[in-house]
Amino acid sequence: MQRTSARGNWSSAIGFILAALGSAVGLGNVWRFPYITGQYGGAAFILLYIGCVLAVGIPILLAELLIGRRTQRNPVGAFRILRPRSPWVVTGWLGVVSGFVILSYYAVVGGWVLHYLYLSLINSFSGKSPEQITALFANLNGQPWLQVFWLLMMMLLTILVVSRGVSRGIEAGNKIMMPLLFLLLLGLLVYALQTDGASAGLEFLLRPQWHKIGPAAVLEALGQALFSLSLGMGTMVTYGSYLSRQTHLVRSAFFVGLGDTLVAILAGFVLFPLVFSFGLEPSAGPGLIFRTLPIAFAQLPGSYLVALAFFVLLSFAALTSAISLLEVVCAYFVDEQGWARKNASWILGTMIFVLGIPSALGEQFLGFMDGLATNYLLPLGALLIAVFTGWVLTRDELRNAFSAGEISPFRFMGWWLLIRFISPVAVILIFLHQLGLF
Numbered sequence: 001m002q003r004t005s006a007r008g009n010w011s012s013a014i015g016f017i018l019a020a021l022g023s024a025v026g027l028g029n030v031w032r033f034p035y036i037t038g039q040y041g042g043a044a045f046i047l048l049y050i051g052c053v054l055a056v057g058i059p060i061l062l063a064e065l066l067i068g069r070r071t072q073r074n075p076v077g078a079f080r081i082l083r084p085r086s087p088w089v090v091t092g093w094l095g096v097v098s099g100f101v102i103l104s105y106y107a108v109v110g111g112w113v114l115h116y117l118y119l120s121l122i123n124s125f126s127g128k129s130p131e132q133i134t135a136l137f138a139n140l141n142g143q144p145w146l147q148v149f150w151l152l153m154m155m156l157l158t159i160l161v162v163s164r165g166v167s168r169g170i171e172a173g174n175k176i177m178m179p180l181l182f183l184l185l186l187g188l189l190v191y192a193l194q195t196d197g198a199s200a201g202l203e204f205l206l207r208p209q210w211h212k213i214g215p216a217a218v219l220e221a222l223g224q225a226l227f228s229l230s231l232g233m234g235t236m237v238t239y240g241s242y243l244s245r246q247t248h249l250v251r252s253a254f255f256v257g258l259g260d261t262l263v264a265i266l267a268g269f270v271l272f273p274l275v276f277s278f279g280l281e282p283s284a285g286p287g288l289i290f291r292t293l294p295i296a297f298a299q300l301p302g303s304y305l306v307a308l309a310f311f312v313l314l315s316f317a318a319l320t321s322a323i324s325l326l327e328v329v330c331a332y333f334v335d336e337q338g339w340a341r342k343n344a345s346w347i348l349g350t351m352i353f354v355l356g357i358p359s360a361l362g363e364q365f366l367g368f369m370d371g372l373a374t375n376y377l378l379p380l381g382a383l384l385i386a387v388f389t390g391w392v393l394t395r396d397e398l399r400n401a402f403s404a405g406e407i408s409p410f411r412f413m414g415w416w417l418l419i420r421f422i423s424p425v426a427v428i429l430i431f432l433h434q435l436g437l438f
Protein backbone atom coordinates (compact mmCIF):
# COMPACT_ATOMS: atom_id res chain seq x y z
CA MET A 1 0.00 0.00 0.00
CA GLN A 2 2.82 2.32 0.91
CA ARG A 3 4.34 1.85 -2.51
CA THR A 4 1.01 2.72 -4.10
CA SER A 5 0.80 6.13 -2.51
CA ALA A 6 4.47 6.85 -3.25
CA ARG A 7 3.80 6.37 -6.95
CA GLY A 8 0.78 8.69 -6.88
CA ASN A 9 -3.01 8.53 -7.11
CA TRP A 10 -5.81 10.46 -8.77
CA SER A 11 -7.34 12.76 -6.20
CA SER A 12 -10.89 12.41 -7.56
CA ALA A 13 -12.95 10.28 -9.93
CA ILE A 14 -13.64 13.26 -12.16
CA GLY A 15 -9.91 14.02 -12.26
CA PHE A 16 -9.25 10.50 -13.52
CA ILE A 17 -12.01 10.68 -16.12
CA LEU A 18 -10.74 14.00 -17.45
CA ALA A 19 -7.18 12.67 -17.62
CA ALA A 20 -8.27 9.50 -19.45
CA LEU A 21 -10.39 11.60 -21.82
CA GLY A 22 -7.43 13.95 -22.21
CA SER A 23 -5.30 11.04 -23.33
CA ALA A 24 -7.94 9.78 -25.73
CA VAL A 25 -8.95 13.14 -27.20
CA GLY A 26 -6.01 14.23 -29.28
CA LEU A 27 -4.78 14.89 -32.77
CA GLY A 28 -6.47 11.62 -33.70
CA ASN A 29 -9.88 13.21 -33.09
CA VAL A 30 -9.47 16.66 -34.57
CA TRP A 31 -6.93 16.00 -37.30
CA ARG A 32 -7.29 12.38 -38.40
CA PHE A 33 -10.93 11.42 -37.80
CA PRO A 34 -12.48 14.23 -39.87
CA TYR A 35 -10.35 13.63 -42.92
CA ILE A 36 -10.77 9.86 -42.98
CA THR A 37 -14.50 10.37 -42.49
CA GLY A 38 -14.28 12.65 -45.51
CA GLN A 39 -12.56 9.96 -47.50
CA TYR A 40 -14.84 7.10 -46.52
CA GLY A 41 -18.24 8.58 -47.05
CA GLY A 42 -19.42 10.59 -44.06
CA ALA A 43 -22.30 9.14 -42.05
CA ALA A 44 -21.77 5.54 -43.11
CA PHE A 45 -18.21 5.65 -41.81
CA ILE A 46 -19.30 7.33 -38.59
CA LEU A 47 -21.79 4.50 -37.90
CA LEU A 48 -19.16 1.92 -38.64
CA TYR A 49 -16.73 3.71 -36.35
CA ILE A 50 -19.26 3.78 -33.49
CA GLY A 51 -19.74 0.04 -33.97
CA CYS A 52 -15.98 -0.53 -33.68
CA VAL A 53 -15.76 1.60 -30.54
CA LEU A 54 -18.58 -0.37 -28.90
CA ALA A 55 -17.53 -3.87 -29.97
CA VAL A 56 -13.74 -3.59 -29.76
CA GLY A 57 -12.61 -0.25 -28.32
CA ILE A 58 -14.58 -0.08 -25.07
CA PRO A 59 -14.00 -3.78 -24.18
CA ILE A 60 -10.21 -3.37 -24.56
CA LEU A 61 -10.34 -0.04 -22.73
CA LEU A 62 -12.11 -1.75 -19.84
CA ALA A 63 -9.56 -4.59 -19.88
CA GLU A 64 -6.63 -2.16 -19.71
CA LEU A 65 -8.15 -0.12 -16.88
CA LEU A 66 -8.99 -3.28 -14.97
CA ILE A 67 -5.46 -4.68 -15.29
CA GLY A 68 -4.02 -1.36 -14.16
CA ARG A 69 -6.32 -0.97 -11.18
CA ARG A 70 -5.87 -4.57 -10.09
CA THR A 71 -2.04 -4.47 -10.18
CA GLN A 72 -1.37 -0.79 -9.37
CA ARG A 73 1.61 -0.94 -11.71
CA ASN A 74 2.99 0.28 -15.02
CA PRO A 75 2.38 -2.11 -17.98
CA VAL A 76 5.60 -4.11 -17.46
CA GLY A 77 5.02 -4.51 -13.73
CA ALA A 78 1.35 -5.34 -14.31
CA PHE A 79 2.10 -8.38 -16.49
CA ARG A 80 4.87 -9.43 -14.09
CA ILE A 81 2.41 -9.44 -11.21
CA LEU A 82 -0.36 -11.24 -13.08
CA ARG A 83 1.84 -13.93 -14.69
CA PRO A 84 5.27 -13.89 -13.02
CA ARG A 85 8.23 -15.13 -15.07
CA SER A 86 6.11 -15.61 -18.18
CA PRO A 87 6.76 -14.16 -21.64
CA TRP A 88 3.66 -11.98 -21.25
CA VAL A 89 5.87 -9.26 -19.79
CA VAL A 90 6.86 -8.59 -23.40
CA THR A 91 3.44 -6.97 -23.86
CA GLY A 92 4.43 -4.40 -21.25
CA TRP A 93 7.80 -3.83 -22.89
CA LEU A 94 6.09 -3.30 -26.20
CA GLY A 95 3.99 -0.59 -24.58
CA VAL A 96 7.02 1.24 -23.24
CA VAL A 97 8.71 1.08 -26.65
CA SER A 98 5.50 2.31 -28.32
CA GLY A 99 5.46 5.25 -25.90
CA PHE A 100 8.94 6.28 -27.06
CA VAL A 101 8.13 5.84 -30.73
CA ILE A 102 4.72 7.53 -30.74
CA LEU A 103 5.65 10.50 -28.59
CA SER A 104 8.75 11.19 -30.68
CA TYR A 105 6.68 12.04 -33.76
CA TYR A 106 3.42 13.02 -32.03
CA ALA A 107 5.35 15.85 -30.37
CA VAL A 108 6.61 16.99 -33.78
CA VAL A 109 3.02 17.34 -35.03
CA GLY A 110 2.17 18.91 -31.66
CA GLY A 111 5.00 21.35 -32.39
CA TRP A 112 3.38 22.27 -35.73
CA VAL A 113 0.21 23.00 -33.78
CA LEU A 114 2.12 25.29 -31.40
CA HIS A 115 3.65 27.05 -34.40
CA TYR A 116 0.18 27.57 -35.86
CA LEU A 117 -1.02 28.79 -32.49
CA TYR A 118 1.76 31.35 -32.62
CA LEU A 119 0.83 32.29 -36.20
CA SER A 120 -2.79 32.80 -35.22
CA LEU A 121 -1.72 34.82 -32.17
CA ILE A 122 0.21 37.29 -34.35
CA ASN A 123 -2.69 37.33 -36.81
CA SER A 124 -0.83 35.75 -39.72
CA PHE A 125 -3.79 34.34 -41.62
CA SER A 126 -6.18 37.21 -42.11
CA GLY A 127 -6.28 38.72 -45.55
CA LYS A 128 -3.81 36.26 -47.02
CA SER A 129 -4.45 34.53 -50.34
CA PRO A 130 -4.87 30.72 -50.38
CA GLU A 131 -1.44 30.45 -52.02
CA GLN A 132 0.15 32.48 -49.23
CA ILE A 133 -1.54 30.31 -46.61
CA THR A 134 -0.41 27.08 -48.22
CA ALA A 135 3.07 28.57 -48.35
CA LEU A 136 3.03 28.94 -44.55
CA PHE A 137 3.07 25.18 -44.15
CA ALA A 138 5.72 24.69 -46.83
CA ASN A 139 7.71 27.38 -45.07
CA LEU A 140 7.55 25.50 -41.77
CA ASN A 141 8.51 22.26 -43.49
CA GLY A 142 11.38 24.00 -45.21
CA GLN A 143 12.85 25.13 -41.89
CA PRO A 144 13.72 21.96 -40.05
CA TRP A 145 15.29 23.79 -37.12
CA LEU A 146 12.13 25.78 -36.59
CA GLN A 147 10.33 22.45 -36.25
CA VAL A 148 12.99 21.25 -33.81
CA PHE A 149 12.41 24.40 -31.79
CA TRP A 150 8.66 23.76 -31.56
CA LEU A 151 9.28 20.09 -30.83
CA LEU A 152 11.44 21.23 -27.93
CA MET A 153 8.64 23.52 -26.67
CA MET A 154 6.12 20.69 -26.88
CA MET A 155 8.38 18.31 -24.99
CA LEU A 156 9.18 20.92 -22.34
CA LEU A 157 5.48 21.51 -21.66
CA THR A 158 4.87 17.76 -21.49
CA ILE A 159 7.81 17.17 -19.14
CA LEU A 160 6.79 20.05 -16.88
CA VAL A 161 3.34 18.56 -16.33
CA VAL A 162 4.47 14.93 -15.92
CA SER A 163 7.31 15.82 -13.55
CA ARG A 164 4.81 17.37 -11.13
CA GLY A 165 3.23 13.99 -10.51
CA VAL A 166 -0.08 12.24 -11.01
CA SER A 167 -2.49 14.46 -9.11
CA ARG A 168 -0.54 17.74 -8.97
CA GLY A 169 0.65 17.55 -12.58
CA ILE A 170 -1.35 15.30 -14.89
CA GLU A 171 -4.70 15.58 -13.13
CA ALA A 172 -4.37 19.31 -12.45
CA GLY A 173 -3.36 20.00 -16.07
CA ASN A 174 -6.24 17.98 -17.50
CA LYS A 175 -8.72 19.58 -15.12
CA ILE A 176 -7.90 22.95 -16.64
CA MET A 177 -7.35 21.99 -20.26
CA MET A 178 -10.18 19.52 -20.88
CA PRO A 179 -13.13 21.70 -19.78
CA LEU A 180 -11.67 24.57 -21.80
CA LEU A 181 -11.29 22.27 -24.78
CA PHE A 182 -14.99 21.32 -24.59
CA LEU A 183 -16.04 24.94 -24.30
CA LEU A 184 -13.93 25.98 -27.28
CA LEU A 185 -15.28 23.06 -29.29
CA LEU A 186 -18.88 24.05 -28.52
CA GLY A 187 -18.15 27.69 -29.31
CA LEU A 188 -16.59 26.77 -32.64
CA LEU A 189 -19.50 24.45 -33.38
CA VAL A 190 -22.06 27.21 -32.87
CA TYR A 191 -19.96 29.46 -35.07
CA ALA A 192 -19.40 26.89 -37.83
CA LEU A 193 -23.08 26.00 -38.03
CA GLN A 194 -23.88 29.60 -38.89
CA THR A 195 -21.54 29.84 -41.85
CA ASP A 196 -22.78 29.60 -45.43
CA GLY A 197 -21.36 26.15 -45.91
CA ALA A 198 -23.14 24.68 -42.89
CA SER A 199 -25.83 22.83 -44.82
CA ALA A 200 -23.40 21.48 -47.41
CA GLY A 201 -21.05 20.42 -44.61
CA LEU A 202 -23.83 18.74 -42.67
CA GLU A 203 -25.14 17.00 -45.72
CA PHE A 204 -21.69 15.69 -46.44
CA LEU A 205 -21.41 14.31 -42.91
CA LEU A 206 -24.96 13.01 -42.54
CA ARG A 207 -25.68 11.46 -45.94
CA PRO A 208 -24.41 7.90 -45.80
CA GLN A 209 -22.48 6.82 -48.86
CA TRP A 210 -22.70 3.09 -48.34
CA HIS A 211 -20.86 2.28 -51.54
CA LYS A 212 -17.66 3.62 -49.99
CA ILE A 213 -17.84 1.14 -47.14
CA GLY A 214 -15.80 -1.96 -47.82
CA PRO A 215 -13.12 -3.96 -46.05
CA ALA A 216 -10.67 -1.05 -46.22
CA ALA A 217 -13.13 1.26 -44.44
CA VAL A 218 -13.79 -1.34 -41.73
CA LEU A 219 -10.09 -1.75 -41.04
CA GLU A 220 -9.51 1.98 -41.09
CA ALA A 221 -12.32 2.41 -38.55
CA LEU A 222 -10.89 -0.28 -36.30
CA GLY A 223 -7.35 1.09 -36.41
CA GLN A 224 -8.66 4.59 -35.76
CA ALA A 225 -10.70 3.34 -32.78
CA LEU A 226 -7.57 1.86 -31.17
CA PHE A 227 -5.44 4.94 -31.80
CA SER A 228 -8.12 7.37 -30.75
CA LEU A 229 -8.86 5.58 -27.48
CA SER A 230 -5.10 5.34 -26.72
CA LEU A 231 -5.27 1.54 -26.68
CA GLY A 232 -2.66 -1.14 -27.27
CA MET A 233 0.30 0.26 -25.36
CA GLY A 234 -0.81 0.21 -21.75
CA THR A 235 -1.64 3.91 -21.46
CA MET A 236 -4.95 2.97 -19.89
CA VAL A 237 -3.22 0.32 -17.75
CA THR A 238 -1.00 3.09 -16.40
CA TYR A 239 -3.87 5.54 -15.83
CA GLY A 240 -5.93 2.75 -14.27
CA SER A 241 -3.06 1.96 -11.90
CA TYR A 242 -3.55 5.27 -10.10
CA LEU A 243 -7.16 4.38 -9.27
CA SER A 244 -8.62 2.98 -6.10
CA ARG A 245 -11.28 0.29 -6.10
CA GLN A 246 -14.00 2.85 -5.51
CA THR A 247 -14.09 4.22 -9.03
CA HIS A 248 -16.73 2.60 -11.20
CA LEU A 249 -14.68 1.19 -14.09
CA VAL A 250 -17.50 0.09 -16.38
CA ARG A 251 -19.12 3.50 -16.28
CA SER A 252 -15.74 5.18 -16.71
CA ALA A 253 -14.88 3.08 -19.77
CA PHE A 254 -18.22 3.92 -21.41
CA PHE A 255 -17.88 7.58 -20.56
CA VAL A 256 -14.35 7.86 -21.95
CA GLY A 257 -15.10 5.75 -25.04
CA LEU A 258 -18.28 7.60 -25.95
CA GLY A 259 -16.90 11.03 -24.96
CA ASP A 260 -13.90 10.56 -27.21
CA THR A 261 -16.18 9.52 -30.07
CA LEU A 262 -18.44 12.50 -29.53
CA VAL A 263 -15.48 14.90 -29.68
CA ALA A 264 -14.30 13.32 -32.94
CA ILE A 265 -17.75 13.65 -34.51
CA LEU A 266 -18.19 17.23 -33.28
CA ALA A 267 -14.77 18.10 -34.70
CA GLY A 268 -16.12 16.94 -38.06
CA PHE A 269 -19.17 19.15 -37.56
CA VAL A 270 -16.86 22.12 -37.00
CA LEU A 271 -14.48 21.43 -39.86
CA PHE A 272 -16.74 20.52 -42.76
CA PRO A 273 -19.05 23.55 -42.66
CA LEU A 274 -15.89 25.71 -42.86
CA VAL A 275 -14.45 23.55 -45.63
CA PHE A 276 -17.64 23.89 -47.68
CA SER A 277 -18.08 27.58 -46.94
CA PHE A 278 -14.86 28.27 -48.76
CA GLY A 279 -15.03 25.69 -51.49
CA LEU A 280 -12.11 23.76 -50.04
CA GLU A 281 -11.43 20.11 -50.73
CA PRO A 282 -13.13 17.87 -48.10
CA SER A 283 -10.84 14.95 -48.83
CA ALA A 284 -7.69 17.06 -48.58
CA GLY A 285 -6.21 14.36 -46.37
CA PRO A 286 -3.64 14.88 -43.61
CA GLY A 287 -2.99 18.48 -44.65
CA LEU A 288 -6.62 19.47 -43.99
CA ILE A 289 -6.12 21.38 -40.76
CA PHE A 290 -2.74 22.92 -41.59
CA ARG A 291 -2.93 23.67 -45.30
CA THR A 292 -6.65 23.95 -45.95
CA LEU A 293 -8.49 25.18 -42.88
CA PRO A 294 -6.42 28.38 -42.36
CA ILE A 295 -7.61 29.44 -45.84
CA ALA A 296 -11.06 29.66 -44.28
CA PHE A 297 -9.58 31.46 -41.28
CA ALA A 298 -8.14 34.07 -43.62
CA GLN A 299 -11.57 35.15 -44.76
CA LEU A 300 -14.05 34.52 -41.98
CA PRO A 301 -15.59 37.35 -40.03
CA GLY A 302 -13.96 37.29 -36.60
CA SER A 303 -11.28 35.06 -38.03
CA TYR A 304 -8.67 36.13 -35.51
CA LEU A 305 -10.61 34.68 -32.60
CA VAL A 306 -11.82 31.62 -34.50
CA ALA A 307 -8.31 30.66 -35.58
CA LEU A 308 -6.96 31.31 -32.11
CA ALA A 309 -9.71 29.23 -30.46
CA PHE A 310 -9.12 26.40 -32.89
CA PHE A 311 -5.38 26.20 -32.34
CA VAL A 312 -5.67 26.58 -28.56
CA LEU A 313 -8.10 23.65 -28.63
CA LEU A 314 -5.75 21.63 -30.78
CA SER A 315 -2.75 22.45 -28.57
CA PHE A 316 -4.63 21.23 -25.50
CA ALA A 317 -5.71 18.08 -27.31
CA ALA A 318 -2.13 17.33 -28.37
CA LEU A 319 -0.61 18.19 -25.00
CA THR A 320 -2.96 16.10 -22.85
CA SER A 321 -2.28 13.08 -25.09
CA ALA A 322 1.48 13.69 -25.13
CA ILE A 323 1.39 13.76 -21.33
CA SER A 324 -0.15 10.28 -21.22
CA LEU A 325 2.46 8.95 -23.63
CA LEU A 326 5.34 10.22 -21.49
CA GLU A 327 3.62 8.93 -18.37
CA VAL A 328 3.66 5.31 -19.63
CA VAL A 329 7.42 5.49 -20.12
CA CYS A 330 8.03 7.29 -16.82
CA ALA A 331 5.83 4.95 -14.79
CA TYR A 332 7.98 2.01 -15.86
CA PHE A 333 11.22 3.67 -14.71
CA VAL A 334 9.63 4.91 -11.48
CA ASP A 335 8.01 1.56 -10.54
CA GLU A 336 10.53 -0.95 -11.81
CA GLN A 337 13.84 0.91 -11.74
CA GLY A 338 13.16 3.05 -8.69
CA TRP A 339 13.86 6.37 -10.42
CA ALA A 340 12.53 9.57 -8.88
CA ARG A 341 9.64 10.93 -10.97
CA LYS A 342 11.38 14.26 -11.64
CA ASN A 343 14.53 12.59 -12.95
CA ALA A 344 12.52 10.07 -14.95
CA SER A 345 10.44 12.72 -16.71
CA TRP A 346 13.40 14.98 -17.55
CA ILE A 347 15.77 12.22 -18.65
CA LEU A 348 13.19 10.26 -20.67
CA GLY A 349 11.62 13.43 -22.07
CA THR A 350 15.04 14.56 -23.29
CA MET A 351 15.67 11.19 -24.90
CA ILE A 352 12.32 11.35 -26.68
CA PHE A 353 13.10 14.89 -27.84
CA VAL A 354 16.34 13.61 -29.41
CA LEU A 355 14.51 10.67 -30.97
CA GLY A 356 11.98 13.16 -32.41
CA ILE A 357 14.60 15.26 -34.23
CA PRO A 358 14.75 13.01 -37.32
CA SER A 359 10.94 13.26 -37.61
CA ALA A 360 11.22 17.05 -37.43
CA LEU A 361 13.93 17.09 -40.08
CA GLY A 362 12.10 14.91 -42.58
CA GLU A 363 8.42 14.26 -43.09
CA GLN A 364 9.26 10.84 -44.50
CA PHE A 365 10.77 9.67 -41.24
CA LEU A 366 7.73 10.99 -39.41
CA GLY A 367 5.53 8.97 -41.74
CA PHE A 368 7.66 5.91 -41.10
CA MET A 369 7.36 6.24 -37.31
CA ASP A 370 3.61 6.86 -37.57
CA GLY A 371 3.19 3.81 -39.78
CA LEU A 372 5.30 1.69 -37.43
CA ALA A 373 3.20 2.70 -34.43
CA THR A 374 -0.34 2.74 -35.78
CA ASN A 375 0.00 -0.17 -38.21
CA TYR A 376 2.11 -2.54 -36.15
CA LEU A 377 2.91 -1.60 -32.54
CA LEU A 378 -0.57 -0.59 -31.37
CA PRO A 379 -2.50 -3.41 -33.11
CA LEU A 380 0.04 -5.96 -31.82
CA GLY A 381 -0.23 -4.55 -28.31
CA ALA A 382 -4.03 -4.53 -28.47
CA LEU A 383 -4.07 -8.12 -29.71
CA LEU A 384 -1.82 -9.30 -26.89
CA ILE A 385 -3.87 -7.47 -24.27
CA ALA A 386 -7.13 -8.91 -25.62
CA VAL A 387 -5.74 -12.47 -25.77
CA PHE A 388 -4.21 -12.13 -22.31
CA THR A 389 -7.48 -10.91 -20.84
CA GLY A 390 -9.76 -13.29 -22.71
CA TRP A 391 -7.68 -16.48 -22.75
CA VAL A 392 -4.91 -16.30 -20.11
CA LEU A 393 -6.61 -14.69 -17.13
CA THR A 394 -9.27 -16.96 -15.69
CA ARG A 395 -12.85 -15.88 -15.42
CA ASP A 396 -12.55 -15.94 -11.64
CA GLU A 397 -9.50 -13.70 -11.73
CA LEU A 398 -11.39 -11.25 -13.88
CA ARG A 399 -14.51 -11.36 -11.72
CA ASN A 400 -12.44 -10.73 -8.61
CA ALA A 401 -10.73 -7.76 -10.21
CA PHE A 402 -14.09 -5.99 -10.40
CA SER A 403 -15.48 -4.44 -7.24
CA ALA A 404 -18.74 -5.77 -5.80
CA GLY A 405 -21.70 -4.59 -7.85
CA GLU A 406 -19.50 -2.94 -10.46
CA ILE A 407 -20.58 -5.20 -13.28
CA SER A 408 -23.71 -7.35 -13.57
CA PRO A 409 -23.23 -11.06 -14.44
CA PHE A 410 -24.94 -10.42 -17.77
CA ARG A 411 -22.67 -7.52 -18.72
CA PHE A 412 -19.66 -9.46 -17.53
CA MET A 413 -20.48 -12.31 -19.90
CA GLY A 414 -21.04 -9.87 -22.76
CA TRP A 415 -17.71 -8.18 -22.13
CA TRP A 416 -15.89 -11.48 -21.70
CA LEU A 417 -17.22 -12.84 -24.98
CA LEU A 418 -16.28 -9.65 -26.81
CA ILE A 419 -12.75 -9.57 -25.43
CA ARG A 420 -12.27 -13.31 -25.93
CA PHE A 421 -13.56 -13.62 -29.48
CA ILE A 422 -14.49 -10.39 -31.24
CA SER A 423 -11.59 -8.13 -30.23
CA PRO A 424 -8.76 -10.54 -31.09
CA VAL A 425 -10.30 -11.50 -34.41
CA ALA A 426 -10.88 -7.86 -35.31
CA VAL A 427 -7.31 -6.92 -34.45
CA ILE A 428 -5.88 -9.91 -36.32
CA LEU A 429 -7.82 -8.70 -39.37
CA ILE A 430 -6.24 -5.24 -39.09
CA PHE A 431 -2.90 -6.95 -38.89
CA LEU A 432 -3.28 -9.21 -41.87
CA HIS A 433 -4.46 -6.21 -43.83
CA GLN A 434 -1.44 -4.14 -42.75
CA LEU A 435 0.85 -6.96 -43.75
CA GLY A 436 -0.85 -6.94 -47.12
CA LEU A 437 -2.04 -10.51 -46.74
CA PHE A 438 -5.54 -9.75 -47.93
Ligand code: PFF
Nearest residue numbers: 024026027028227228230235
Ligand atom coordinates in the same frame (compact mmCIF):
# COMPACT_ATOMS: atom_id res chain seq x y z
N1 PFF B 1 -5.47 9.01 -28.47
C1 PFF B 1 -4.56 9.97 -29.00
C2 PFF B 1 -5.22 10.70 -30.14
O1 PFF B 1 -6.34 10.37 -30.52
O2 PFF B 1 -4.61 11.62 -30.68
C3 PFF B 1 -3.25 9.37 -29.44
C4 PFF B 1 -2.63 8.42 -28.45
C5 PFF B 1 -2.34 8.86 -27.17
C6 PFF B 1 -2.39 7.11 -28.82
C7 PFF B 1 -1.84 7.98 -26.24
C8 PFF B 1 -1.88 6.23 -27.91
C9 PFF B 1 -1.60 6.67 -26.63
F1 PFF B 1 -1.11 5.83 -25.77
